[in-house]
Amino acid sequence: MNYIGSKYSLLSFLEESINTVIDGDCSVFCDLFAGTGIVGSHFKDKGYCIIANDIQYYSYVLNRHYIGNHTELEFEKLRIVIPGIEYSLNKSIFVCDYLSQLEGVEGFVFNNYCDGGTSRGKIQRQYFSDENGKKCDAIRVTIEKWKNEGLINEDEYFFLLASLLESIDKYANTASVYGAFLKKLKKTAQKTFKLEPAKLITNDQEHQVYNEDINTLLKRITGDVLYLDPPYNREKAKKTKVFDVDGINLEEHCVCESCGSGQPRLN
Numbered sequence: 001m002n003y004i005g006s007k008y009s010l011l012s013f014l015e016e017s018i019n020t021v022i023d024g025d026c027s028v029f030c031d032l033f034a035g036t037g038i039v040g041s042h043f044k045d046k047g048y049c050i051i052a053n054d055i056q057y058y059s060y061v062l063n064r065h066y067i068g069n070h071t072e073l074e075f076e077k078l079r080i081v082i083p084g085i086e087y088s089l090n091k092s093i094f095v096c097d098y099l100s101q102l103e104g105v106e107g108f109v110f111n112n113y114c115d116g117g118t119s120r121g122k123i124q125r126q127y128f129s130d131e132n133g134k135k136c137d138a139i140r141v142t143i144e145k146w147k148n149e150g151l152i153n154e155d156e157y158f159f160l161l162a163s164l165l166e167s168i169d170k171y172a173n174t175a176s177v178y179g180a181f182l183k184k185l186k187k188t189a190q191k192t193f194k195l196e197p198a199k200l201i202t203n204d205q206e207h208q209v210y211n212e213d214i215n216t217l218l219k220r221i222t223g224d225v226l227y228l229d230p231p232y233n234r235e236k237a238k239k240t241k242v243f244d245v246d247g248i249n250l251e252e253h254c255v256c257e258s259c260g261s262g263q264p265r266l267n
Contacts, residue, residue: 026224060211065162104134
């Protein structure tokens with residue numbers, strides 16, 4: 001998804017840099033400002049056991065799937081509501097296709113982020129087309145209903161939420177991020193929304209995913225590699241503490257430093 005500060009383009013650099021200072025005995029990778037989970041997912045794919053954390057709940061949702069889920073999802077209990085799913089070779093795709101065909105409803109997204117739902121209010125918004133906003137609401141309501149009825153387990157629940165977050169972002173009527181919407185619906189925002197399954201990285205490791213303050217979490221976990229990518233815009237930087245781990249001041253061992261503008265730069 002669109003995300004300011006994503007390290008996708010730096011994954012090779014990060015892996016090479018980390019490999020120069022660790023040995024073959026390192027197996028637990030801690031990513032404690034996980035964001036969209038792009039770094040943790042990369043090292044999970046390399047065979048590491050991942051401990052991921054972020055205080056933002058949307059981030060927890062993404063990481064709970066990308067990091068936490070590591071075996072194929074079966075959706076066994078959905079057989080009673082989705083005919084034919086037991087014969088599908090890829091049940092995740094089958095469930096997403098089913099949800100994509102739901103009739104839209106006027107819910108939270110439509111009423112707060114679409115032109116049709118906000119046209120009579122004080123603030124008009126057009127982050128999504130009316131059709132896609134309603135479709136998103138229908139899918140979100142159905143996912144929660146299935147969870148409350150015990151038709152999906154926790155792994156399946158967070159897979160579906162992550163898939164919805166990733167998918168609806170591709171139909172947003174924004175330039176890139178959600179600071180503002182465009183006056184007219186752009187071409188991609190006019191397309192009919194389709195729920196696509198979020199990527200699943202399978203391996204034989206058990207992973208841990210948290211939605212906590214890092215200052216509290218650091219006291220309870222142990223690992224081999226500690227990767228920290230804290231918020232670094234000027235306002236958030238003022239509130240970001242310098243962490244002390246096992247008596248080591250991380251500010252003295254950081255791979256970056258602040259330039260005059262308050263933004264980090266590589267040494």
